[in-house]
Amino acid sequence: MQFKHPEILYALLLLIIPIIIHLFQLQRFEKVPFTNVQFLKNVEQQTRKSSRLKKFLILLSRLLTFTCLIFAFAQPFLSNTKLEQQHNTTIYLDNSFSMQAKGENGELLKSSAQQIIDNIINQTNNITLITNNKSFKKSELKSLKNELISIDYTPSKLDLNAILLKINSLNDNTTGTLNKSIIISDFQDINLINKPDFTSMNGEVNLLKLSPKNNNNFFVDSIFISGNNSFETNLNVIVKSTLTSTKNLTLSLFSNSKLIGKTTARFDNSKISKISFSLPNTLNFNGKISLTDEALTFDNDFYFSISKPEKVDVLSIGETSEYLKRIYSENEFNFTTTPLLNLNYNQIKKQHLIVLNELEYIPNELGNEISEFVKNGGHIVIIPSPKTNINSYNTFLNSLLIGTIESKNEVEHQITTIRFDHPLIQDVFEKKVTNFQYPKTNLNYNTHFNNSSSIINFDSNEPFISSINKKSSTIYWFSSPLNKNFSNFTQSSLIVPIFYNFAKHSLKTSQLYYTVNLDKEIEIKTSLGKDQVLTISNESTEFIPLQTVSQNKATLKLNDNSLKSGFYNIKNGNETLQTIAFNYNRNESHLSYSDIEQLIKNNNNVSISSSIDNVFNKIYNQQKINWLFKWFLAFSILFLLIEMLLLKYFKI
16 A cells, blocks of 8 residues: 555654543542441443443544544555656557558558557646557647547568667666556567567566468569560560469559550469560550559569660770771660771760770870769770780770789680670570681780670680679779771671670669668669759659769669658659559568567566557556545444444443
8 A cells, every 4th residue: 555645644642642631631530428337449440341342432432533633644555666756658660561551450550540540538647659651649638639530551661670779769777667668560570570679668567469360461562574686575574473373364454544454363283373464665655554452462463664765875986997887876876986096085075975985195184084984884895906005005995993904915816705794795595606707816915804704715715805883883893905907806796795785884774663661772874963852752752862863874873761662753843754553572471470479588578468458457456546535434424433432332
């Protein structure tokens, strides 16, 4: 038992006053003559015994009356906690997409929010609400109720340790405050990146795991292009199921909002179904793959955007080569060739690929411009001259930090080995080719390059073509001149795919789609003025992303969690440069859940609850105060009545 005003209990010391009065009460006796003395002595003994008993009972009733009154004014109560302690309850409610799953009372998130509202109506202690994307510290009951009513799903997903850290940061750590934490989630495996540490929690933690009625979910997992020609593009779609299924699902293909095709995804006692659509090659195709599934809805639609490839800007500096003009046709490339003496240095930064075509030497000014070009993500091809000035080239190569030319060899070699797994040519051949006429060269340069990989080798196993990858660019090196006097490589079947892919790989093509809530970079070909910035927008929102501008492109850095699935336009002012598609991460679609009983082993401050009502009832009972002052008032009146009855009916 505890007291709200324990200082009043000092009044119990005053109870000694009636005790003293009763013990030392003085009475006057009158002498009355009487004849039978023996009889009076007998009456006197009986009277004294009755009088003492009555006085003792009256004293006891008065003491109990005053004691109960004093206790009543001290306001006694029964509670598991002290009255002066503050109570702080922090609720984490998981509002990730997996909480769209249906439980006994509808969607897990919505039903949980309503149950919390029903339980906090009569709460008087401080309540803090945490979701994956918001925090409401010690909010008023009305505003907290409104937030719970309007709560929505978010692509953000917090690790359990991050949740505990967030709760601790919002808990009231002042002396005399009891913190209670409630974590309401479906506890998917992706919530447990690392083993949770409950020992750091300031207060008791209650875990409530929500489980859906149906654990089977169908979703569009990914898409990719498997091939295309001048008329159409073959789009493959991967549809998955969380459980082995034999169900057939209808998939619809939309171009913007127009339905252009349907097909069936068949699950032949498996978890994966692969289907394909043939798309027309148009200027731009903003598509959506859609299916119908009631388990989760966020992963039923998959957006993608196919843009017509832009032309690649290629500049050849040095000798005029007819084979380059034929390869870099006007349909796909903006090709320019210029002698070194007529070079306009301002054109360098506007290119995607620069070919240094058999220059005898590389002037310092050109070397500096090319180094800056490479630093900003440009790609170059270096073809040496038969009269290469090795010192000049080494100065240039050292500025690129890639290595040096060691010597010149005038020995004939055949070009015999192709690295079919190299990214530049891995899609060129359907199978490894060995029975073709090998090209040859009678002059080559020995080099020592850092971090280089060979693409094509001589019969001596020395590289004929090498690639050196820099941070955001690639440098391609030919060990031999390509003019007809020294090599017949330009007459081989390899010349076209090699140079074609040099250019195509220098331009980063736009992705079919991007994933919301993952850090990403988007490269856009554009020229921006000093005060110009790119914006990203759709029908409902517009924002300015972080961006780095260099030469003829801009790199956008996205880490905004507020993005939603759908199409967004990248704009320079009012001009739309590109349309990109975003989709939600499919990690939550797999419905893989953790065993929380294993998580709380050897953690005495953590418990598992079966329902939201039980959690709040437990907290309410722990914080409940049972006042006893009414009982003590009633007992004081009772003892007062007993005293009155003793005085009236107890005859001496």
